[in-house]
Amino acid sequence: MKSRPAVIVLAAGRGSRFQGIQHKLTQLVGTSSVLATTLVNALAAELPVLVVTTEPFAELASHHVATRDIVLLPAAGSAASQGLGMGYSIAAGVAARSDASGWLILPADMPLVQPSTLRSVARVLDHHPVAYAQHQGKRGHPVGFSAELYSELVRLTGDEGARRLVARYPCKEIEVDDPGVLLDIDTVDDLSHVRATYAMSPFQNSV
Numbered sequence: 001m002k003s004r005p006a007v008i009v010l011a012a013g014r015g016s017r018f019q020g021i022q023h024k025l026t027q028l029v030g031t032s033s034v035l036a037t038t039l040v041n042a043l044a045a046e047l048p049v050l051v052v053t054t055e056p057f058a059e060l061a062s063h064h065v066a067t068r069d070i071v072l073l074p075a076a077g078s079a080a081s082q083g084l085g086m087g088y089s090i091a092a093g094v095a096a097r098s099d100a101s102g103w104l105i106l107p108a109d110m111p112l113v114q115p116s117t118l119r120s121v122a123r124v125l126d127h128h129p130v131a132y133a134q135h136q137g138k139r140g141h142p143v144g145f146s147a148e149l150y151s152e153l154v155r156l157t158g159d160e161g162a163r164r165l166v167a168r169y170p171c172k173e174i175e176v177d178d179p180g181v182l183l184d185i186d187t188v189d190d191l192s193h194v195r196a197t198y199a200m201s202p203f204q205n206s207v
Contacts, residue, residue, distance in 0.1 A: 005122040005144060006100040007042045008093035010086065011035055011053035011061065011108035012073045017186045024185050025057060029111050029198050034185060037111035039064040045118035048100065052093040053108075071096050087156035094145075094153040101125065103153065104142040105162065112180030112197060118142060120174050128172035130165065133181040139173070140181030 011025060018024040025035040032040070035057060042049045043064065051061045054075045061070050071092050073084065094103050102125035104118055117133050121144040124131045132143040143166060145153060152165055185191050 003099055003101045004047055005102035005104055005125050006048040006050055006093075006097040007045065007104045007106055007118060007142070008090065008097070009038060009042055009049060009051045009053075009106050009108050010089050010093070011038075011051055011057055012089045013086065013107075013109075015109070015186075018188065018191075020188055020191070023056070024191065025108055026060070027185075027191055029195055033060065034111050034191075034194075035060055035108050036064060038106070038108050038113070041111065041113060041115055042106060042118065044115035045122075046115075047104070047118060047122055048097065050093050050097050051108075052089045052096075085157065085159035086161040087158045090162055091154045091156040094150065098150065098154075100147070102144055102146045104144045106142045107184055109185040110141055110180065110183060111185075112178075112183050112194060112201065113141065114176075114178045114180060117174075117176045117178045117181060120176060124172050124174065129169040131172040131174055132166070133176050133178065134173050135176055135179050135181050137175075138182055141184070142181075 015024045026033050029037045049065055050069050051065055052071045053061055054073055058070055104121055121131050121133055121142055125144050125146045129146045129149055133140050183194050185194055
């Protein structure tokens with residue numbers, strides 16, 4: 001069976017800009033947490049899903065994916081995590097799914113990205129080294145990378161993530177009718193906006 005692109009859900013960040021009492025990934029969107037909602041929608045795309053996270057979120061992730069589909073990193077803010085950043089999270093996820101035909105990078109704080117969007121980006125990775133979803137001409141997530149970029153992806157580190165690769169290689173823009181590709185949760189105000197958008201969307205009936 002031909003391998004498929006894997007969705008790498010990044011859930012290891014500190015979320016320092018979010019000033020709520022609890023971590024942003026544990027906040028509710030509807031009746032589920034931000035992380036759970038992101039995972040349910042990722043799994044609905046019917047692609048392999050891997051979660052890169054830390055110990056505090058491992059149990060929550062395990063309610064949705066198997067233990068073998070969870071990569072644990074040192075807790076954000078700990079001495080062991082110094083200098084790792086988003087780039088290292090991407091590298092760890094890609095290395096754990098080295099047999100995939102590509103990888104879709106999806107931040108865990110983007111719970112409204114639709115399954116159809118993930119599938120649309122995945123479909124073009126056989127023909128383009130880099131692809132990303134955009135809505136009304138604005139670049140969003142997920143960002144997809146083809147298997148030919150494996151050796152560069154697994155060497156990523158630091159907080160820059162994969163921006164250098166996106167800048168270096170030709171990118172395919174996938175225009176989608178999905179405002180969720182632009183809605184990440186960095187602040188309490190972002191969370192309020194996501195909740196309001198969710199309340200008016202089909203997601204409230206699917207998670």
